[in-house]
Amino acid sequence: MMGDAATATSSAPHVGRADADRTPDVIVVGAGVIGLSTAWRATLAGLDVTVIDPAPASGASGVAAGMLAPVTEVAYGEESLLRLNIAGARRWPDFTAELEAATGHDIGHQRDGTLLVAFDADDHAALRDLHGFQQHLGLEVDRRRSRECRAQEPMLSPRIRGGVFAPGDHHVDPRRTTAALAEACRARGVTTVAQPVERIDHDGERVLGVTTGDGATHTAPRVVLAAGVASGALHGLPASVAPPVRPVKGQILRLRSRDGTRLLSGAVRGIVQGRSIYLVPRRDDELVVGATQEELGHDRSVTAGGVRELLDAAVAIVPGVDELTLAETAAGLRPGTPDNHPLVGATDLDGLILATGHHRHGVLLAPITAEAVVACLLGETPPAEIEVADPRRSAVTDTGPRTSDPGRRVDDVRSAS
Ligand SMILES: Cc1cc2nc3c(=O)[nH]c(=O)nc-3n(C[C@H](O)[C@H](O)[C@H](O)COP(=O)(O)OP(=O)(O)OC[C@H]3O[C@@H](n4cnc5c(N)ncnc54)[C@H](O)[C@@H]3O)c2cc1C
Known part of the structure; x- marks a missing residue:
């Protein structure tokens, strides 16, 4: 189906080889x-x-959090995606270096691994299963006892049952x-x-x-x-x-400390009474908390329930989250297939x-x-x-x-x- 016969033009801002008669590759x-x-x-x-x-x-x-986390995000039944995700993660160091060199921008690529913690006994059982699955797949993950988790991240709740650390799961700032x-x-x-x-x-x-x-x-x-x-x-x-x-809605929060202190040194994911959550600290004092997964068509509203669920789970594993300011709430639509x-x-x-x-x-x-x-x-x-x-x-x-x-x-x- 052909469009109108007019030649390509762009009335919008452009930079570079803009030319009314030009046909790009x-x-x-x-x-x-x-x-x-x-x-x-x-x-x-x-x-x-x-x-x-x-x-x-x-x-x-x-709105995305920017987790580059094939290991802590591995899902049962998605093993075929894992190889792609791992290959994707391996591209990031060079991609970051080239992009930062080309622009002089810091894109917030933090390479300090991801700690996944379990909140209660049932969550710990789920975590043990997941760890077994990760080991079966040959992924690099280390078990951590509760006190080892807290030695790594002192602001974690003493109620945490234990965790696993994935040294190769990193994050970047998508904005x-x-x-x-x-x-x-x-x-x-x-x-x-x-x-x-x-x-x-x-x-x-x-x-x-x-x-x-x-x-x-x-x-x-x-x-x-x-x-x-x-x-x-x-x-x-x-x-x-x-x-x-198809749209898969995700609600996500951005929190800030009032005095510049950072609650976490690295990314923490949690399994909290069956729900999954992550807390991603940026280099400034922002802490990103996400995310829901909802199949509600193209609705992008932020709901009280979504915010409450995220905050409840975040506070359960890092009580100090209660003291932060809620700087931004947002929802985005993941393109699912x-x-x-x-x-x-x-x-x-x-x-x-x-x-x-x-x-x-x-x-x-x-x-x-x-x-x-x-x-x-x-x-x-x-x-x-x-x-x-x-x-x-x-x-x-x-x-x-x-x-x-x-x-x-x-x-x-x-x-x-
Ligand atoms: C809450 C949340 C958290 C997430 N966290 C992570 C994460 O931690 N790690 C991760 O890897 N991924 C994460 N994702 C997923 C990730 O954000 C998406 O997979 C990714 O952003 C998709 O990028 P995209 O460029 O395909 O789409 P988009 O970012 O949606 O961009 C599509 C673009 O197309 C434009 N567009 C739409 N219609 C038209 C049109 N008709 N003509 C021209 N342009 C059009 C839009 O304006 C938009 O700019 C998250 C997603 C959400 C919602």
Whole structure:
């Protein structure tokens, strides 16, 4: 389906090789952590890139905690995702070094491991099971007795039953990261268009570009669809290639100390009466507490119940949280898929590449996703671990778009990102 015949133009702010008649090598739809990482890496590979987004970094990437935690987040039944997540985590040190060198920005990448603690006896039993599973998978985790947990993090409650420490699970600040990525893209001459993409234009066999909300058509031989939870809703997408993403709501809190003291030296995850929680200290005095998992469609409201649940669980394992100020409450929508694996790679529509469906792991997987998409754009072999994210896998093509199940609330013990 072709869009309007007008030539590509952008009335929105742009930097770089903006040219009304110019056809870039690739259009990236969406400027969250996935789209921006992809655009930056593509331009480093010598491609001419346009990024289109009416509100960059306003989606899930703008609220995420930024855990890079394949080990403490491993979930039963998601073993096939683990290899990808571990490969994703391994990309982060170089990605950070290059991004910080390119921009001079500190993206808050903290590499001091993650401590996972259990609150009561049942939680401790669940933790023991999880530890057995982690060991069975050959992951690097050390058991910690209660007093060892408190020696490591003195502000933990004495009620903590014990824990495990994952030295390789780290975290980054997604807001700093997206700001640095936007800066790196600008410096490399990426053109940005602040409009919503309304339609993917194609002739039935190959992609021709996109049409934006102002009616302008933007032509390009390749389009990367990285619009998070909106990726499946664009007009013009043939049903066979429309990504089956569904919104999975997460509420999250940002707390601050009143006197600059830090309650925690590193990230702490907790299992608290069956609920999963994490507390992530930033280098400044911010403490991020997250996150709920709710299947409520596109609702992004922050609820009293969501805030209460998070605070109750946080205070149970770190009582000093009660003294902090509640600086921000937010909710975001994770792009989930039928099998909760991402969708990264070429589709049956020539030139259309998906980079979406990252659900709980979009920050973690941004560098490896960008690497895979750039390989795809250059006709090179992508990293082997991305194979589980093939958009043409049967788990996706056999299911079709999944609708949300309104009202169902999920607070799985092992899934809080
Ligand atoms: C509470 C919470 C905590 C999380 N914690 C973690 C964590 O600790 N670690 C981790 O790895 N992941 C975490 N995640 C998941 C992570 O945030 C997502 O997987 C990731 O941000 C997805 O990135 P994205 O770029 O695909 O999507 P988004 O960040 O949602 O970006 C999509 C972009 O597309 C744009 N867009 C939408 N429609 C259009 C359109 N029509 N045209 C053009 N642009 C459009 C939007 O404006 C937006 O900027 C968390 C998520 C939530 C909600």
